[in-house]
Structure formats: C-alpha cells, structure tokens
Amino acid sequence: MQQLLDTAEKIRTMEIRGAGRIAEAASAALRDYVLDLKVTNIKDFNKKVDEAANILIQTRPTAVSLPNAVQITKRHTSEDVAGAREDILHNADVFLKQAGEALERMGKIGAKRIHDGDVIMTHCNSHAALSVISTAFKQGKDISVIATESRPRRQGFITIRELNDYGIPTTLIVDSAVRYCMKEVDTVIVGADAITVNGALVNKVGTSQLAHAAHEARKNVLSVAETFKFSPNTILGDMIDIEERAADEVIDQEILAELPNVKVKNPAFDITPAEYIDMIITEVGAFPPQMAYTIIKEHLGWELSHMG
Numbered sequence: 001m002q003q004l005l006d007t008a009e010k011i012r013t014m015e016i017r018g019a020g021r022i023a024e025a026a027s028a029a030l031r032d033y034v035l036d037l038k039v040t041n042i043k044d045f046n047k048k049v050d051e052a053a054n055i056l057i058q059t060r061p062t063a064v065s066l067p068n069a070v071q072i073t074k075r076h077t078s079e080d081v082a083g084a085r086e087d088i089l090h091n092a093d094v095f096l097k098q099a100g101e102a103l104e105r106m107g108k109i110g111a112k113r114i115h116d117g118d119v120i121m122t123h124c125n126s127h128a129a130l131s132v133i134s135t136a137f138k139q140g141k142d143i144s145v146i147a148t149e150s151r152p153r154r155q156g157f158i159t160i161r162e163l164n165d166y167g168i169p170t171t172l173i174v175d176s177a178v179r180y181c182m183k184e185v186d187t188v189i190v191g192a193d194a195i196t197v198n199g200a201l202v203n204k205v206g207t208s209q210l211a212h213a214a215h216e217a218r219k220n221v222l223s224v225a226e227t228f229k230f231s232p233n234t235i236l237g238d239m240i241d242i243e244e245r246a247a248d249e250v251i252d253q254e255i256l257a258e259l260p261n262v263k264v265k266n267p268a269f270d271i272t273p274a275e276y277i278d279m280i281i282t283e284v285g286a287f288p289p290q291m292a293y294t295i296i297k298e299h300l301g302w303e304l305s306h307m308g
C-alpha cells in the first residue's frame with residue numbers, strides 16, 4: 001500500500017503530471033498493489049482494490065484519463081482471487097503498452113496536418129502535442145514553435161526544454177501575449193485532460209483563450225488526445241470537475257496576508273467549446289470534436305459509466 005500512496009502523493013503534488021502520465025502511473029500503481037495484495041477471498045480482494053482505486057482517483061479531479069485508466073485496469077469478472085489478480089495484471093500491461101503506442105500513432109496522424117514552414121503555438125506541457133510536433137520535425141518539416149509560459153506552474157518551461165533538445169526553433173511568450181502573437185501562427189496544438197460528449201476540450205487554464213484568439217484569426221486548432229481522455233460519464237450528464245489549486249501557486253502567502261480584501265482564484269483548467277476546435281487527433285484517427293460520442297461509445301464502452 002505504501003508504494004500506491006507514494007504514487008498518489010506524486011500525482012497530487014504534480015511530481016507526476018500531464019493527463020497521460022497520470023493515467024499510466026495510476027494503472028502501474030494498481031498493478032503493483034494487486035501483485036502484493038495478500039487476501040484469500042474475492043470479496044475482500046475487490047474491496048481492497050476499490051479502496052486503492054479511490055485513493056488514486058481522488059488525487060486530481062479533472063483529468064478523465066485517471067478514472068478511465070483505473071477502471072480499465074481494475075475490471076475483471078473472476079470469482080477467485082488468483083483469476084482476478086491475473087486479469088488486473090494483464091489489463092495494466094495492455095493499457096500501458098497501448099498508451100505508449102497511442103502516443104506514437106497520434107504523432108504520425110497529427111504530423112500530417114503540419115506543413116513545411118508552419119509556426120505552431122502550444123500551451124502548457126503536453127506529451128501528446130509534443131509527439132505531433134516532434135514527429136513533424138523528425139520528418140524534416142521546417143517548423144518553429146511559440147510556447148506559452150503557462151502560469152502559475154510554468155509547465156511551458158518543461159516544453160521549451162524538450163523542444164530545445166529536439167533542436168526545434170522555439171519562442172517563449174507570457175500567456176497574455178497569445179493574441180498579439182497569433183498573427184504569426186499557422187496552427188495551435190494542445191493536449192487534453194478531458195473531452196466531453198459534446199466535443200468540448202478541458203485542458204490547462206488559458207487553452208480557451210488560445211483557441212478563441214485562433215478562431216478569431218482563422219487559424220487551425222488541434223487537440224491531441226488518446227481515446228482514454230474522453231469522458232463516458234458526460235453521456236450521463238456529469239460535468240467535468242475543474243480543479244482549483246492553492247493561492248500560493250499564484251502569489252506569495254506573506255504578500256496575500258497583508259491584503260485582507262484580496263482573495264485568489266486559481267483554476268487549473270478551462271473549457272474550450274467544440275466550435276473553436278478543428279480536429280481532435282486520437283490514436284484511432286483524426287476527428288471533428290462533434291464525433292466525441294462515437295469515440296466514447298466505440299472505444300470506451302458504456303460499461304465504464306456504470307462502474308466505480
């Protein structure tokens with residue numbers, strides 16, 4: 001259990017971050033937990049697995065990849081502990097393998113939408129978006145990137161490091177310079193924490209202003225998202241919970257303490273409506289956001305909505 005708690009803590013404190021990485025870490029943590037779980041009857045086994053699953057799911061509320069990965073990993077129909085354990089280990093191995101392959105496939109599919117000479121704007125740090133950008137670059141396309149800082153946690157610094165390592169010409173901007181710089185941009189490429197049934201994109205706060213500015217300037221907006229980032233529960237009417245993080249990520253607590261009339265609001269994500277997104281690149285193809293329902297139905301299955 002201690003190992004699983006450590007992983008949960010790393011997700012909560014964002015040592016492990018990004019919707020894809022969170023999902024992979026949770027699946028692996030559940031696999032390792034089950035491997036060491038010493039119970040003999042299936043009822044106790046299921047109870048323990050559900051408890052562990054809930055600990056992982058509660059670490060961060062927005063990335064749907066997290067509950068999806070946990071549900072995909074823990075589902076089994078076995079009546080005995082050995083069979084259930086085997087199923088869960090198998091599920092985790094398949095999920096982790098497919099997640100790795102998905103990143104590569106999305107890179108190849110998305111790179112087709114990037115042309116020689118393109119200027120790409122990206123936001124935050126998305127492994128999926130970077131897979132598309134780096135694949136296009138490795139194909140020999142002459143591209144450059146404008147990367148936002150992504151306050152308050154500055155994940156943009158991780159992005160510029162990765163782009164620099166690839167050798168891709170990169171310009172760092174502050175978040176408020178997005179609209180000013182949009183005239184230079186050909187395509188906006190971002191990741192996703194969740195895609196809802198109506199094709200809305202939930203991603204790092206600030207994504208919606210990028211998409212809005214791109215829409216206004218008639219530039220393309222691509223979101224790159226594995227199918228496990230689509231939300232089955234939104235079919236049942238559920239809303240995506242937007243994580244609110246601590247004030248001290250935004251302002252020094254000592255300064256804030258001197259300002260009794262001031263409070264801080266620090267939402268970690270925002271919502272971009274489908275009308276501002278041209279295409280969602282998944283591992284099974286490039287789709288308009290209006291096809292979210294079909295992706296959920298065909299690739300996640302209705303049963304996810306009724307579990308957990």
Ligand code: RUB
Nearest residue numbers: 017018019020126127128191192204
């Ligand atoms: C990260 C973020 C990323 C998505 C997709 O937010 O918003 O764009 O999670 O990332 P945080 P990936 O830093 O708060 O986790 O493509 O790597 O799954």
